Every structure is written in structure tokens, then in C-alpha cells.
Amino acid sequence: MDKGFNLAPIGQAVRPAVPNSIRVGTAGWNYRDWIGPVYPRKRPKGFHELGYIAQFFDVLEINTSFYGAVRPETARKWLAEVAPFPRFQFTAKLHQAFTHQMNTANPPPAADAEEFRAFADTLAGQGKLGAVLAQFPWSFKNNVDNRAYLERLLDAFADYPMVVEARHSSWDDPAFWALLLERGAGFCNIDQPVIERSLGPSARRTSAVGYVRLHGRNYKEWFAEHGRNARYDYLYSREELAGWKDRVEQVSQNASATYVIANNHYQGQAAANALELIAMLLDAPVPAPAPLVEAYPRLAEVTLPSETPAQPHL
Numbered sequence: 001m002d003k004g005f006n007l008a009p010i011g012q013a014v015r016p017a018v019p020n021s022i023r024v025g026t027a028g029w030n031y032r033d034w035i036g037p038v039y040p041r042k043r044p045k046g047f048h049e050l051g052y053i054a055q056f057f058d059v060l061e062i063n064t065s066f067y068g069a070v071r072p073e074t075a076r077k078w079l080a081e082v083a084p085f086p087r088f089q090f091t092a093k094l095h096q097a098f099t100h101q102m103n104t105a106n107p108p109p110a111a112d113a114e115e116f117r118a119f120a121d122t123l124a125g126q127g128k129l130g131a132v133l134a135q136f137p138w139s140f141k142n143n144v145d146n147r148a149y150l151e152r153l154l155d156a157f158a159d160y161p162m163v164v165e166a167r168h169s170s171w172d173d174p175a176f177w178a179l180l181l182e183r184g185a186g187f188c189n190i191d192q193p194v195i196e197r198s199l200g201p202s203a204r205r206t207s208a209v210g211y212v213r214l215h216g217r218n219y220k221e222w223f224a225e226h227g228r229n230a231r232y233d234y235l236y237s238r239e240e241l242a243g244w245k246d247r248v249e250q251v252s253q254n255a256s257a258t259y260v261i262a263n264n265h266y267q268g269q270a271a272a273n274a275l276e277l278i279a280m281l282l283d284a285p286v287p288a289p290a291p292l293v294e295a296y297p298r299l300a301e302v303t304l305p306s307e308t309p310a311q312p313h314l
Helices: 049-053 072-082 110-124 144-156 174-183 238-252 266-282 290-295 297-301
Strands: 022-027 059-062 089-093 129-135 162-165 186-191 209-214 257-262
Touching: 022 238, 022 266, 049 072, 059 257, 072 110, 089 110, 089 257, 110 129, 129 186, 129 209, 129 257, 144 162, 144 174, 162 209, 174 186, 186 238, 209 238, 238 257, 238 266, 257 266, 266 290, 266 297, 290 297
Parallel strands: 022 059, 022 257, 059 089, 089 129, 129 162, 162 186, 186 209, 209 257
Antiparallel strands: none
């Protein structure tokens, strides 16, 4: 494995280069509780969170597209902010109308599909859309109606590199794997609290695109109704991440691209764990935001000393 990395001077593009087309990043980047642990509290004029965080990660998963329509103009602004980083890619979550609020007896909503396509095509047109994630909840179980709905959904978005995240163990089924292979759709390997019939960790790839999402292991809050901050409040240990390093390398074998997304976002824990995983994959220290190292001192062991870039687009 190539264990090199690239470090530009402070104030320029910082680019850790993970080998074998593996990209590691976080689910989202616009969190109020990241001010302090990830982003500097005193931010210079013209500071952009996306442009700042894209210095350290080669992929970010767009989760705002799950909650509502993203305008093409917004996508173009995002493209401008990551323009200094040629290797950078977005992945995007499909709107919840297709995965959480749908009627499985009917086709996917046409109006929602049109809005999503306008946004996704803006990214894809610039070669910046690595995958589209259809994330289904634990309650979406493997039965006749749901399988038929999934087939229709994959057909409706067949022109995108689709990835399916299922959380219920009933989907650990040869017929499901065969469907994904037939449709050229990827499978999202997940880390989540394994409660009742929940899918456990895996290292499976069903298309040219590999995908991994790390949700944390907050057993106490996983099914509680306290909001997403409580559910995803978890900091992985090095030992836990080491197991995923091995799985990521397995998934990435002969893949065109592999995306690893940390979703334990509360207080920037996703960013901290993502950097630790990058360092493991490289077997070398990596650049890190100075506030994050201060918030999580153990990062000093695997990151390079740096100052907070004042103008990340220079």
C-alpha cells in the first residue's frame, strides 16, 4: 500500500491521499455543535465551512438532500467551494420521500424525483457525484412488497451510481444480493448497535462502488426518541476503528471507488474518527483542524501539527 500523503502549506489545499480509490469523510458538515470542536470559533470574513473541511477529507455525504430539496444553485456554490480539490467527491442521500415516507404500492413520487435529479445532475455534470444513497430505516423489512418497491426505485434512478442501506437483518438474503448485482447497485456496509434483528458489520460489495457508514454504537439511545444528536453521540475507540480498517480494505479490492462515511457527528466525533481511520489506512500522520485536535487530544498521536488555515481557498 502506498503510505504517502500530501500536505500543502498552511492556507493552501490540504489533501490526504488514501490509496486504492478510498475516500473517507463525514455525513454532513453544517452542524452548529461543530463550531469549536471542528471549526474555529473566530472565523475570518469569507469563511466557508465546506471549503474548510474539504481540505481534510476527500468525500462528504450530503444529508440535507434527505430532508428537503436542494436547489441546483446551492449545488453550484458547493462545487465552487471544493473546486481547489480535484480528488474531492460528494455522495448524496436520496430524499426521505423515497425511503421513509413512501407508499410501497405506488411508484416513487415524480415531483420529488424531478427535484432530486435537478440537484444531483448539477453535481454529476461536474464529475463530483460519487454515489446516491438510498438509506432505509430498520422498520423497512425484507418482504414481497418492499422488495418490489426497491426494484422500482432502483429502476427509477438507474442512471446514478446507487447504493442501498438496509438496517434490518432480514435483508441478509441471497435474493437481495442478487437484486443489487442485477441492478448494478451497491450495498452500504454499516456499523450500528446490533439490537434484536439489526444487521451487523460486513465487508460486502455488489457493484463497482464500495460504501461504508459508521453510525456509532450508542446502544442506550439508538431507538430512543431524543433526536439524532443523542443517537449519534459516540466516539469510536482505536480498536473498533481497526476492525473497520480491515473491512474497508476488503471492500475496496478491485472497486472503482470506495466511500467511507462517519455519521457519529455529534460534537465533531465523526471528523475525529474519520481522520483516525485515514491515518490507519495510510499508516502515517495526517493533517487535522487545530480545534479538533484540541477537542480530542488523542488525535495528536496520528495527526500533523498545524495551525488553523486563515484562508482555506488560497
